[in-house]
Amino acid sequence: MQTLTVNLGDRSYPIFIGQDILSEALIAPFIKGTQVMVVTNDTVSPLYLDTLLGCLPTGNAVDVTVLPDGESFKDLTHLNLIFDRLLECRHNRTTTLIALGGGVVGDMTGFAAASYQRGVNFIQIPTTVLSQVDSSVGGKTGVNHSMGKNMIGAFYQPQLVVADISVFSTLPDRELSAGLAEVIKYGLIYDYSFFCWLEDNIERLIARDADALAYAIFRSCEIKAEVVAQDEKESGIRAWLNLGHTFGHAIETHQGYGNWLHGEAVSAGTMMALLLSCEMKWISDEDVSRARMLFEKANLPILPPENMSEKDFIELMSVDKKVLNGELRLVLLKSLGKAVVTADYSKEKLMSVLGA
Numbered sequence: 170m171q172t173l174t175v176n177l178g179d180r181s182y183p184i185f186i187g188q189d190i191l192s193e194a195l196i197a198p199f200i201k202g203t204q205v206m207v208v209t210n211d212t213v214s215p216l217y218l219d220t221l222l223g224c225l226p227t228g229n230a231v232d233v234t235v236l237p238d239g240e241s242f243k244d245l246t247h248l249n250l251i252f253d254r255l256l257e258c259r260h261n262r263t264t265t266l267i268a269l270g271g272g273v274v275g276d277m278t279g280f281a282a283a284s285y286q287r288g289v290n291f292i293q294i295p296t297t298v299l300s301q302v303d304s305s306v307g308g309k310t311g312v313n314h315s316m317g318k319n320m321i322g323a324f325y326q327p328q329l330v331v332a333d334i335s336v337f338s339t340l341p342d343r344e345l346s347a348g349l350a351e352v353i354k355y356g357l358i359y360d361y362s363f364f365c366w367l368e369d370n371i372e373r374l375i376a377r378d379a380d381a382l383a384y385a386i387f388r389s390c391e392i393k394a395e396v397v398a399q400d401e402k403e404s405g406i407r408a409w410l411n412l413g414h415t416f417g418h419a420i421e422t423h424q425g426y427g428n429w430l431h432g433e434a435v436s437a438g439t440m441m442a443l444l445l446s447c448e449m450k451w452i453s454d455e456d457v458s459r460a461r462m463l464f465e466k467a468n469l470p471i472l473p474p475e476n477m478s479e480k481d482f483i484e485l486m487s488v489d490k491k492v493l494n495g496e497l498r499l500v501l502l503k504s505l506g507k508a509v510v511t512a513d514y515s516k517e518k519l520m521s522v523l524g525a
């Protein structure tokens with residue numbers, strides 16, 4: 170097992186990464202009171218709930234909330250199911266919420282933990298590639314609104330993240346690929362040598378080679394932890410983690426939540442950000458081709474949906490959280506391995522990328 174720390178002073182927490190690592194010894198020290206609420210969904214619960222329950226200390230009163238599975242249920246209505254259950258089972262402010270599932274369960278449980286009785290203890294047990302490399306680390310929690318992705322939420326850090334990579338054995342291929350979009354993102358924004366490692370190892374990752382996956386998860390979490398430690402509330406460098414997301418969130422909202430997976434939308438969105446960076450002459454055609462090939466080898470889409478117009482994009486992108494004083498700031502690349510957040514790009518070139 171490998172351990173990383175997200176360094177946030179007295180709110181620092183560990184990320185444990187490894188194969189078959191769920192155990193009582195690992196989790197028990199992070200449960201504060203005597204009550205536990207596990208939140209999961211109806212796909213993950215038959216697969217891993219019993220294993221988790223078997224790892225919880227016997228002295229705890231454990232309740233479970235099972236949410237319906239899907240991005241389309243990541244909303245205030247379904248968030249309320251968690252609060253209903255917490256209140257029905259009389260959970261008090263010393264309770265511990267444990268998220269067992271992908272990013273949807275993690276984001277919703279985290280937001281419930283942030284707001285139930287003004288904040289309770291919270292543990293993340295992410296079960297997708299995407300949630301292990303991104304959503305479980307760094308404290309962004311929340312739900313969607315029909316007019317925009319992740320528009321309602323809070324920054325709220327967990328006390329512990331356990332990334333057990335053995336759960337990938339049941340993950341559908343499409344979900345594995347979607348998670349790799351966020352892994353590729355880390356190479357593009359932060360670490361050129363990791364990007365090159367991904368070029369060399371993408372086939373192993375797609376074939377679910379355990380060592381390759383463990384390294385990709387570790388390096389991604391390491392980068393995310395470094396970025397979050399520098400800029401927890403996204404006033405600077407953390408925005409880099411949103412490469413491709415302004416375009417991607419517009420795609421997800423336009424297509425109806427869940428129709429394009431988050432990672433798929435990020436992949437097509439990242440290609441749009443790279444094309445604009447290339448139009449600005451910050452990166453070369455060859456850089457764009459290398460990224461395109463990597464996304465293609467990861468079985469990810471590289472083009473936006475055909476039914477989206479420039480107008481659709483502009484309308485949906487105007488609610489992005491990076492809009493400042495009416496100006497849309499975008500995450501673009503200055504080189505492979507180095508991102509920038511800027512409003513200083515040609516609006517004409519943006520329109521041409523949106524219409525391409």
Ligand code: NAD
Nearest residue numbers: 212238271272273296297299300303304309336339340431
């Ligand atoms: P997801 O949570 O919908 O999980 C994908 C699918 O895989 C679901 O059907 C789920 O039930 C299933 N699943 C999960 N684990 C499984 C397993 N081990 N075996 C079999 N099936 C399994 O999607 P996701 O890609 O994990 O997360 C996407 C969400 O994360 C989006 O809502 C996105 O906005 C959010 N996100 C948040 C952050 C953040 O910083 N908080 C970062 C990136 C993405």
Ligand code: GLY
Nearest residue numbers: 307309407410411
């Ligand atoms: N996934 C973007 C972030 O955590 O900031």
